[in-house]
Amino acid sequence: MEKLKQQFGVRATDSLFECGFYSRDMAPVPSLLVDPLFNTRPDIVVRPVDAVETAGILKTAFADNIPITPRAGASTVYFNSVPVKGGIVIDLNLIAGIEDIDEAAMTVTVRAGTTWLELEKYLNPLGFALKSFPSSAPAASIGGWFSMMGYGIGSIKYGSLLSQVQSIEVILPTGECRWLTNDTKPPLAWFAASEGTLGIITRLTLEIRRLSSMKHFLLAFTDVGEMRRALESIINAPVVPYNLHFADKRYALAMQSLGFSPSDTASSCTLGIDYEGSRAELDIVQNMIIRLFGDDRTIRLFPEEEARREWTGKFNALRLKRGGPSVLGGEIWLPVKTLPGYLADIKKKADCYGLDLISYGHVVTRERAAVMTLFYTNETRIGSYILDLAMVKKIHDVGYRHGGWPYGVGLWNTPYLGRIFTLPYLNELRLRKQMLDGRGIMNPGKLYRAPFFLNPVSFAVGMGTLAAVRRITGRSGRR
Ligand SMILES: Cc1cc2nc3c(=O)[nH]c(=O)nc-3n(C[C@H](O)[C@H](O)[C@H](O)COP(=O)(O)OP(=O)(O)OC[C@H]3O[C@@H](n4cnc5c(N)ncnc54)[C@H](O)[C@@H]3O)c2cc1C
Known part of the structure; x- marks a missing residue:
């Protein structure tokens, strides 16, 4: 620690106050639940400016078996x-920062911490x-999204982020710096969705x-049935949309409140469809939508x-939290065809547990949607909040029954590993981890x-058990 503090000066800190900010992310989890189980406060936080400095930190950590956690936007x-x-x-x-744009190849080389x-x-x-x-x-970094699943706005038309990345610069746990492509050993694909457990990506x-x-x-x-029929016509039409996002009635009501x-969406589920292309293509699309739904x-x-207002608000879905104080929920990687069944079952769960479950999401491939189902809670009321945590599992169980699984793993979704990966694939991932990070210093425990x-x-x-107690007592964190 002393060595790092000397080398990095004000770009390293072991202050309890500053390190405290690094022991949380976007999820509201009371420290009372976390502190007895995990050591979430870093011993030191270091802010390197480039690959050389990052490699130096990793060499130090590797020599002394010190856990490393990469963190960018923490979104x-x-x-x-x-x-x-x-x-x-x-x-x-x-x-x-952006390093280079190659207009002939239509690529850009960018440093990983750029948003x-x-x-x-x-x-x-x-x-x-x-x-x-x-x-x-606005907050998520290029390297952070590559390290996660990498589906979002534009994916239905252009594919996953992995399919768009041509090469990455990576610092391996030993401190060795490598440029990886699809043809190297290891290939760059190993690092996609690896959640910071194999090395640190510095350029892409x-x-x-x-x-x-x-x-x-x-x-x-x-x-919802009508919405699904519309979704199918749009997905199967010759012109592929750039973005397809949907929301259930509860979402519209919450946003309206x-x-x-607009107040006239409050009793409806909504579908936002955004196209990009040449003027001629957009004229075709205009006629198509009128023909399909006019x-x-x-x-x-x-x-x-x-519709343009919805597009402009695309980064603001979590404005919903203002109805809080906090929100809890689950994000499910769901087959598009089971969306109506999922939403119908979510409604049943909401009625059964007296919960206000709000769902929205994006269709990110022709077959899959990333669906977020949220509810309001209050993390300062620990007893009721713990009971509310059981509802997150209920949401995941509904998703699982409809062919879905959690989108992303980290720590909190590790109980669902058997749903997210097949056993052979999980073993393959473990093998990669063993090969690249045998000492297990990169983001351990995830x-x-x-x-x-x-x-x-x-x-x-x-x-x-918690769900049963919650149902019997009718307690929820928000009240
Ligand atoms: C409002 C909102 C909307 C969201 N929308 C989407 C969406 O559309 N699609 C989607 O997939 N997710 C979405 N997310 C989740 C999250 O924002 C993304 O996964 C995001 O890309 C994470 O980037 P980050 O920079 O915040 O990474 P962080 O949260 O800092 O890190 C994510 C993981 O990557 C690792 N990591 C970060 N940077 C590096 C690096 N350079 N090298 C190695 N490992 C690294 C970390 O250790 C961690 O495991 C959303 C979240 C919020 C709050």
Whole structure:
């Protein structure tokens, strides 16, 4: 620690106050629940500015077997970037900036701590744009999204982030610096969704597209079945949308009560459809949407101005939290075809447990949607909050029954590892970990196996008991 403090000066801190900020992420988890089980306060936080400094920190950690937790925007919620065994947190936000744009190859090389919004703002005046980005783009970093699942806005048209990245610069746990492509050993794909457990990504070269015009549509439906039929027609149409986002009635009502949505969407589920392309393509799309939905009296087609407003608010879904004080929930990687069944079962759970369950999400491939189901709670009321935690499992169980599983692992989703990965694939991931990080210093305690307290059997029994108590007592964290 002394060595790092001397080398990094004000860019290293072991102050209890400052390190405290690194022991949480976006999820509201009371320390009373965490502190007895995990050491979430880093011993030291270091902020390197480039690959050379990052490699130096990793060499030190490797020599002394010190746990390393990479952290960028920390816009995740499963303690992905929160240490559970103390050690060194590497704050990657200073490894930022755009290095090179190759107009002939249509690629950009960017440092990993740059946010998606920064990159988009750099590209747009030059006539280029990102192929896809997360709806957390103002905070989420390029390296952070690559280290997670990498699906979001634009994915339905352009594919996962992995399919757009051509090469990455990585610092391996030993401190060795490597440029990886699809043809190297290891290939860059090993690092996608590896959640900071194999090394630290410092630079990426990714594909971009030409900036084009956009057209936006907003549809409202009285029932989910109609929404699914509309989704199918749009997904199977010859022109692929850039973004497809949906919300249930509860979402529209909550947004309306907070003053964010038009009042006439409040009793409907909504579907926002955004297209990008040439003027000619957008004219085709306009005719297609009118042909598909213009004459259907049960479907409301909003004026484009409203639809554009939804697009402009694409980074603000969590405004919902203002109805809080806090929100809890689960994000499910769900087959599109089971969406109506999922939403119907979620409604049943809401009625059964007296919960206000709010769902929304994005269709990110032709087959899959990332669906978020949330409810209000209050983390300062520990007893009731603990009972509310059992409801998160109920949401995941509904998702599982409809062919879905949690989107992302971190610490809190390790009880669901058996749902997320097949056993052979999980073994393959463990093998990669063993090969690249045999000492287990990179982000330990995450992704590969559940810690003792979260093992699937005791977790299921514990959560089942809490859910029963919650149902009998009718207590919820929000009250
Ligand atoms: C409002 C909101 C909207 C969101 N929308 C989306 C969405 O559309 N799609 C989606 O997939 N997710 C979404 N998320 C989740 C999250 O924002 C993304 O996963 C995001 O890309 C994480 O980036 P980050 O920089 O915040 O990473 P962090 O949270 O800091 O880190 C995430 C993981 O990656 C590791 N890591 C970070 N940087 C590096 C690096 N350079 N090298 C190695 N490991 C690293 C960390 O150790 C951690 O395990 C959303 C979250 C919020 C709050």
